[in-house]
Amino acid sequence: MSRFPTSLARTAVVTGIAGAVAMVGAGSASAETEVAEPATFTSAFTAMATPDAVINPDGVPTPGTPGATGTFTYRINSDLEIICFDISLSGVTPPFQSPAKTATHVHQAAAGQPGPPRLAFPNPEDDGSGRLVSSGCLQGPFTTGVVTNGTDTGAGFTLAQIEADPSSFATDTHTTASPAGAVRGQLTAIPVGGVETGVGGTAQDAEGGTALLSVAGLGALAAAGAVAARRRATTGG
Numbered sequence: 001m002s003r004f005p006t007s008l009a010r011t012a013v014v015t016g017i018a019g020a021v022a023m024v025g026a027g028s029a030s031a032e033t034e035v036a037e038p039a040t041f042t043s044a045f046t047a048m049a050t051p052d053a054v055i056n057p058d059g060v061p062t063p064g065t066p067g068a069t070g071t072f073t074y075r076i077n078s079d080l081e082i083i084c085f086d087i088s089l090s091g092v093t094p095p096f097q098s099p100a101k102t103a104t105h106v107h108q109a110a111a112g113q114p115g116p117p118r119l120a121f122p123n124p125e126d127d128g129s130g131r132l133v134s135s136g137c138l139q140g141p142f143t144t145g146v147v148t149n150g151t152d153t154g155a156g157f158t159l160a161q162i163e164a165d166p167s168s169f170a171t172d173t174h175t176t177a178s179p180a181g182a183v184r185g186q187l188t189a190i191p192v193g194g195v196e197t198g199v200g201g202t203a204q205d206a207e208g209g210t211a212l213l214s215v216a217g218l219g220a221l222a223a224a225g226a227v228a229a230r231r232r233a234t235t236g237g
Contacts, residue, residue, distance in 0.1 A: 031154070032138040037084050038077045043163045044192045047072040047171045047185030054172065054181035059114050065175065065182040067091045072171045072185065074106070075192070078159040084137040089124050089173060092132055092182045096123045096175050101145030103174040104134065108161070110168050111186050116153040117144040118161075123173070162187065 049072060051064030068091035075084040087104065096103035102120045109115025119142055124132035142154040162169050172184035 031141045031143040035082060035137050035139045037075075037137050038080055038082050040077060041075045041084075041192050042078045044073070044075045044190050045162065045166055045187040046074075046190050047187050049172060049183035049185030051178070051181075051183055053111075053170075053184040053186075054178070055109070055112060055114050055184070056180040057114050059112075061112075062180040064178040064180070064184065065092055068183050070173065070183040070185065073190075074162075074171075074187070076159045076163065078163055081140040081159055082137055083119065083140075083159055085121050085135060087121065087124050087132075087134040087173075089132040089183070092124075092173065092175060093177065094123075094132070094175060096173065097179055098174045099146055101143070105144070105173075106162070106169055106171045106187070108157075108168060109170045111170070115170070116148070117146055118142065118154055118157040118169075120144045120154070 047070075049070035051066060051068050052061075054062050054064040056062040068089065070087065070089045070092065073086040076082070098105075100117050100120050102123050104121045104123050105117040106119040106121075107115045107117050119138075121138070122134050122136065124134040127133045140157075140159070142157055143152045144154040146153045166187040166189050169187045170184055171187060172181040174180070175182045
């Protein structure tokens with residue numbers, strides 16, 4: 001069952017006789033499909049998200065939730081237009097809030113700059129330990145529910161754009177207390193072969209490679225360019 005909202009009860013902002021809808025989550029059905037993990041990936045990325053990296057839509061630094069952190073891991077198969085996500089938040093307090101259809105995104109935005117959301121993910125939920133987690137895989141075409149100039153900001157977006165220039169993309173999550181973003185981080189490429197597939201092995205294992213390292217060191221190892229692993233998170237969705 002889809003974890004995206006099936007009914008987006010948000011107020012549409014209507015302008016002009018054409019009734020154009022701008023920056024709202026209403027009127028845009030989920031185009032992406034929740035799918036199983038593919039056998040292979042063409043790229044993988046991580047982001048260590050912090051409150052000090054948050055930028056508001058006007059490009060003004062707007063610190064998010066004090067003390068909060070987030071680890072975002074994305075694995076991409078751009079041939080199939082599938083992105084798998086593992087998101088873990090600490091110190092972030094719901095409720096989530098965004099004009100998009102969810103409040104957890106990848107934005108096309110360089111460091112220190114605002115930018116439109118291109119991907120929207122199911123918001124993390126408490127896994128029973130107080131940590132908020134979200135994981136799964138989505139297949140495009142993608143929509144965000146944010147419409148500008150009559151077009152959804154996910155329309156026409158492809159995952160190959162992230163692969164071509166990952167530093168031009170940021171990931172974040174938004175809450176009622178921190179509407180500009182609770183935490184934010186820029187995407188950084190990590191080795192594909194070091195990322196767990198979630199089906200009992202890794203891309204390397206399938207090819208006779210070696211086992212993974214623990215996900216506990218993902219952020220530090222990714223920063224050092226080392227192969228890291230993720231521990232599959234479960235959600236209540």
